Amino acid sequence: MRIYLAPMEGLLDHILRDMLTRLGGVDICVTEFVRVSGTLLPNRFFQRIAPELLSGSRTPAGVPVRVQLLGSDPVCMAENAAKLAxxxxxxxxxxxxxxAKTVNRHRGGAVLLTEPELLHEIVAAVRRAVPSSMLVTAKMRLGYEDKSRKLECAHAIAAGGAQELVVHARTKTEGYRPPAFWEELPAIREALAIPVIANGEVWTPDDFARCRAVSGCDDVMLGRGMVADPGLARSVKRGERAGWAEIEPLLRPFWDKVQLATLPKYQPGRLKQWLAYLRRIHPQADELFQRIRTVTDPREVERLVFGQLPAPRAADEAERVV
Incomplete structure (x- = not known):
């Protein structure tokens, strides 16, 4: 059983990956997407999304990090994949x-599930462009507007050479609204010779167990559930829940890294965003969220949240992202 940490654009970046993997239980991380659109990207662009590339493609806790590409041009995707490899x-x-509507409007992401032939071309082009030793994987939904072509899309991706497939158990139209349709996954899993990883609406250890039982998948990808409960993967693996006493100390290094990597006007929003998830489970996080809910000055956030917390250790100092 492997637990994957999901890519979540605008939320689960390298800073939060660092924090969430510190508590244990996560086996593999996937970055937010690198948008490929008509040009060969410079190294620094990949490194901005995945600074872990500068340290063996692992988080500070040692968890491997795969880099995700998004685009619709097989040639351009292949060229950038080769550079990334x-x-x-x-x-x-x-x-x-x-x-996302903006991404789909520019022919990226879930909208490609309406073109299984193109899915195959993209995967095959990337597979040919990178060394045979380089793992190539993919993530899809059950469809764009409906689920009628889910098997066709899954077959196209696998036939193109993908070695693993994560399936978010909802269509694009269903977005993130509950429920996730885990019962749709056995047909995909049974049709493919490659591992299929279940994803969608796993918030608790009980959800995790039901997802595996219903989908038949050994491996599960966690997203918002891990953001809300950073100890979820460890709880599933070892039965050890992370209480607030373990989570609160993560706020300081998170804030320090946000300050180094983010413009001041966006810094309070990043902390509020994480606290808004954490407060689903931890009342202490709600107390902090309410304290800074209307605050826009990073210095005031610093005072209100961290005035009583210990100063960061040298080991937690972040490197500025290039």
């Missing part, structure tokens, strides 16, 4: 699941 990521993942 030279930087030795833990794997290259292909995004066929993003439901």
């Amino acid at each position: 030279a930087m030795n990521p833990a794997g290259i993942d292909l995004n066929f699941g993003c439901p």
